Each structure stands twice: as C-alpha cells, then as structure tokens.
Amino acid sequence: MTQSALTIDLQDPEPIRFLDDAGNYAPSATAAEYAEELEGVGVAEFQQWYRDMVSTRAFDVECTHLQRQGQLALWVPSIGQEGCQAGIGRAAEPQDHIFPAYREHTIAHIRGVPRVQLAAQFRGLTHGGWDVTDPAHGNFHLYSLVLGTQTQHATGYALGQVLDAKRAAADTALDAGEAGTATGDATLVFYGDGTTSQGDANESMIFAASYQTPEVFVVQNNRWAISVPVARQSRTPLYRRALGFGIRAVQIDGNDPLAAYAVARRFLTLARTGHGPGYIEALTYRIGAHTTSDDPTRYREEEELAHWEARDPVVRLEAHLRSLGVTDEFFAEVRETADRDAKIARDAILQLPPPEPDSMFAHVYSEEHPRIEEQRAWLARYEASFTDQEGAGA
Ligand SMILES: Cc1ncc(C[n+]2csc(CCOP(=O)(O)OP(=O)(O)O)c2C)c(N)n1
Structure with missing residues (x-):
C-alpha cells in the first residue's frame, strides 16, 4: 500500500525565538537569518516595548473592572498577547496601514489611538471609535468584530498600494502573479486561529498571492477560538496553510517580542520592496477570558493556563532587560506610570x-438619502414628544 499524501511526515522547523521561556537570550537555529534585523536595537527600544506592554495590561485590567461595574457593555482582554503585538507594532513604519481584529490593544496604543477612544466602542457610544484618516492615529483601522472581514479590507487596501505605485510610474497594467512593484508602504492584518477557518481569510490569501500585494498576515494563534481548541480548527500547523497558497510563512514564538520584531521587520521590508506578501503565525496564549462574557474554566485545564503563565511575555522581557543591567527602579516606575495612566483613562471613559x-x-450613505431623511425626521418628532407643553424636558 502506498503512503497517502496526508500521512507524509513533514518536519516543522523550530519556531523562531531569541529569548527562551525564562527570558534568557538563546536564539533558536531558525532565528539566525533574522538576527540582523535586531542590529542597532538595544536597551532603549526594549524598555519602550516593555512600557507598551505593561501600560496596555494595566488598561486592560481597568477595562475589565469597568465592564464588571456596568460601565462597558463588553471588554476583550489581550493579556498574554502583548509580546508579539509590541514587537510587530514597533516593527511597522509610520506609512504602513494596519487592519486589526479586536484584541490588538498594544498596537492601537503604539500607533497613537487614545485609550479612551478604544474603549468608547465597548461603552456603546460609537460604531467605530476613532478617525482612521487622522494622521495622529497611525493608519490604524477600526476594530472588526465580524471575523475575517478585515482580511478582505487589508488585501483590497494593499492592492490599492500597488495600483498607486504603478500609477505614479504611469503603468496601468495589473497582471496576476506579477511581482516587483516597490510600493514603499505595506499593509498588516491581524486575526486569530479561529478566523483562519473563515472563507474571507482564505480568499484574501489567494488574492494576495495572485497579485503579490505588499501585505503581512499575522495570525495570533492563542490556541482557542472561544471554546474551540486550535487542534479542532486545523489538522496542520496554521503557517503551512499559507505556504499552500504560495505565501512565505513562518512560525514564531509569539511571547518573544524580539522574534516578533525581527520577523515582522524582514517581512514588511520584503512587502514594501515588491517581494509580495508574508504570513506570521505567532504562537501565544490568551491568559484571560475570550471576552468578559466568557468563563474559560468551563473548557480549559488549569495546567494549560499555568504552563503559559510561566511564559508570560512581560516576565520574559523583564528578565531580558535585567540581564542587560536594567534595575528595579525602572520596573517600579513603569508599573506606577501604567497604573496612573489606566486610572486617568478610566476617569475619562466615565466622562465620555x-x-x-x-x-x-x-454614515449610512455618503450623500443625503430620502428614506434616511424620513427616518431622521420621525426620530426628531418622537424625541420631541417627550418634551412637556412649556418646552422643559420631561
Ligand atoms: C463571522 C463571525 N462568526 C462568528 C463570530 C462569533 N465569534 C466571535 S469571536 C469568535 C472566536 C474567534 O477566535 P479567533 O479567531 O481565534 O480569535 P481570538 O478571539 O481568539 O483572538 C467567534 C466564533 C463572529 N464575531 N463573526
């Protein structure tokens, strides 16, 4: 009997990492080709990443409290995933565009989206939360709660980046499979392991490969899609799916911000210089609940949580910083500042x-529309019906 293609024993390379589980500098063999991306990146940068991570975590905890107090309708914690977000967020250049899912709080912060505006959506005050066209918001697009839609937006945007570059060079042809258009900017898109099963996510990879869009797909494999484990989601490691579409793809230790930075930097440079899309599977873990509506003790084991808590990206980066000579004073100051900023954000959220x-x-139609005007007038009459005869509020 011949061996079926499914049972061929493929060897996966070791996930790319520079820090071991305890935060010691111990690069994997697979990290060697990315090491040059970290040249010139030192203590000051690592301290900044640490600050990004700790301040996001403090804000995250504050938002969970606000939800418990009835001040937010929902909150989506990102605790445990700050490492890959800090590394990739800091690897992007200002001109790049970022299409998030809904858990990318560290990247939102890095790109300049105010914490308060991030929370406004979860307080039910806005459909979006921030103006993407405002240069202060770092081309960080709106959160997308409909799984996978952002992959379509991102690939479409990246195709636009190619067309803009071609138009600038007076070239109006767009041939499938064509590579080589240097755009100077790239697109990053974020989603989770569960979302890899959406048609949208797969279709966007086909399109990205066909048109060689300047795009980097980032899958934060946090091992769970609410209560569905990644092993049910995919029978192969997720990065292999991207290889099947003809997209360069690697697996990284997603709790090592150095690995996240180095690989993202390389893939983004390739994308901007006309070498097409890339795909990063970041192996990480959602330490908290899926959202404040979820109770993870119903479906996952304590041992699994303990395993990942011992690989907390904040603790690992702290250990690395200490090995580089950073002292208690710095860590105490970062924590104090993070707590103070989280409280300032909380007070501002309550004042929105x-x-x-x-x-x-x-924003239903870009121009005036008779049906909408009818509804607008009806609502005005309805609201006015609550005003008493003298015109004072009822
Ligand atoms: C199209 C669509 N289907 C289902 C849902 C409900 N839903 C919300 S989050 C989620 C799990 C997503 O898991 P994953 O992509 O791994 O991301 P994570 O939340 O773990 O970051 C599901 C099924 C949704 N929001 N959109």
Whole structure:
C-alpha cells in the first residue's frame, strides 16, 4: 500500500525565538537569518516595548473592572498577547496601514489611538471609535468584530498600494502573479486561529498571492477560538496553510517580542520592496477570558493556563532587560506610570458624552438619502414628544 499524501511526515522547523521561556537570550537555529534585523536595537527600544506592554495590561485590567461595574457593555482582554503585538507594532513604519481584529490593544496604543477612544466602542457610544484618516492615529483601522472581514479590507487596501505605485510610474497594467512593484508602504492584518477557518481569510490569501500585494498576515494563534481548541480548527500547523497558497510563512514564538520584531521587520521590508506578501503565525496564549462574557474554566485545564503563565511575555522581557543591567527602579516606575495612566483613562471613559441620537444616521450613505431623511425626521418628532407643553424636558 502506498503512503497517502496526508500521512507524509513533514518536519516543522523550530519556531523562531531569541529569548527562551525564562527570558534568557538563546536564539533558536531558525532565528539566525533574522538576527540582523535586531542590529542597532538595544536597551532603549526594549524598555519602550516593555512600557507598551505593561501600560496596555494595566488598561486592560481597568477595562475589565469597568465592564464588571456596568460601565462597558463588553471588554476583550489581550493579556498574554502583548509580546508579539509590541514587537510587530514597533516593527511597522509610520506609512504602513494596519487592519486589526479586536484584541490588538498594544498596537492601537503604539500607533497613537487614545485609550479612551478604544474603549468608547465597548461603552456603546460609537460604531467605530476613532478617525482612521487622522494622521495622529497611525493608519490604524477600526476594530472588526465580524471575523475575517478585515482580511478582505487589508488585501483590497494593499492592492490599492500597488495600483498607486504603478500609477505614479504611469503603468496601468495589473497582471496576476506579477511581482516587483516597490510600493514603499505595506499593509498588516491581524486575526486569530479561529478566523483562519473563515472563507474571507482564505480568499484574501489567494488574492494576495495572485497579485503579490505588499501585505503581512499575522495570525495570533492563542490556541482557542472561544471554546474551540486550535487542534479542532486545523489538522496542520496554521503557517503551512499559507505556504499552500504560495505565501512565505513562518512560525514564531509569539511571547518573544524580539522574534516578533525581527520577523515582522524582514517581512514588511520584503512587502514594501515588491517581494509580495508574508504570513506570521505567532504562537501565544490568551491568559484571560475570550471576552468578559466568557468563563474559560468551563473548557480549559488549569495546567494549560499555568504552563503559559510561566511564559508570560512581560516576565520574559523583564528578565531580558535585567540581564542587560536594567534595575528595579525602572520596573517600579513603569508599573506606577501604567497604573496612573489606566486610572486617568478610566476617569475619562466615565466622562465620555453620550452620542446624539441623530448621529446614527450620519454614515449610512455618503450623500443625503430620502428614506434616511424620513427616518431622521420621525426620530426628531418622537424625541420631541417627550418634551412637556412649556418646552422643559420631561
Ligand atoms: C463571522 C463571525 N462568526 C462568528 C463570530 C462569533 N465569534 C466571535 S469571536 C469568535 C472566536 C474567534 O477566535 P479567533 O479567531 O481565534 O480569535 P481570538 O478571539 O481568539 O483572538 C467567534 C466564533 C463572529 N464575531 N463573526
């Protein structure tokens, strides 16, 4: 009997990492070809990444408390995933565009989206939360809660980057499979292991490969899609799916920000210089609940949680910083600042004004529309019906 293709024993290379589980500098053999991306990156940068991670975690905890107090409708914790987010967020250049899912709080912060605006959506005050066209917001696009939609937006945007570069060179042809257009900017898209099963995510990879878009797909494999384990989601490691589409793909230790930075930097440079898309599977873990509506003790084992808590990206980076001579004083100051900023954000969230009811009609059509105007007028009459004869509020 011949061996079926499914049973061929493929060897996966060791995930790329520079730090071991305890935070010692101990690069894997697979990391060697990315080491040059870390040249010139030292203590000051690692301290910045650490600050990004710790401040996001403090904000995350504050938002969970706010949800428990009824001040947010929902919160999506990112605890445990700050390492790959800090590394990749800091690897991107200002001109790059980023399409997140809904858990990328560290990257939102790095790109300049104010914490308060991030929380506004979860307080039910806005459909989006921030103005993507505002240069202060670092081309960080809106959170997308409909799984996989952001992959379509990202690939479409990246195709636009190619077309813009071609138009600038007076070239109007767009041939499938063509590589070589240097765009100077790239697109990053983030999603989770569960989302890899969405049609959208797969279709966007086909398109990206066909048109060689300047794009980097980042899958944060946090091992769970709510209560569904990644082993049910895919019978092969996720990065191999991307290889099947003809996209360069690697697996990294997603709790090692150095690995995340180095690989993202390489893949983004390749994308911007006309060498097509890349795919990073970041192996990480969601230490908290899926959202504040979820109780993970119902479906996962304590031992698994303990295993990953021992590989906490914040603890690992702290150990690395200490090995480079950074002292207690720095860590105490970062924690203090993070707690203070989280409290400032909390107070600002509680002060956010409620939206005008009329604002729900604002972005339905780009131009005035008779049906919308009818509804707008009806709502105005309805609201006015609560005002008493003298015109004072009821
Ligand atoms: C199209 C669609 N289907 C289902 C859902 C419900 N849903 C919300 S989050 C989620 C799991 C997503 O898991 P994963 O992609 O691994 O990302 P994670 O939440 O773990 O970061 C599901 C099924 C949804 N939001 N959108």
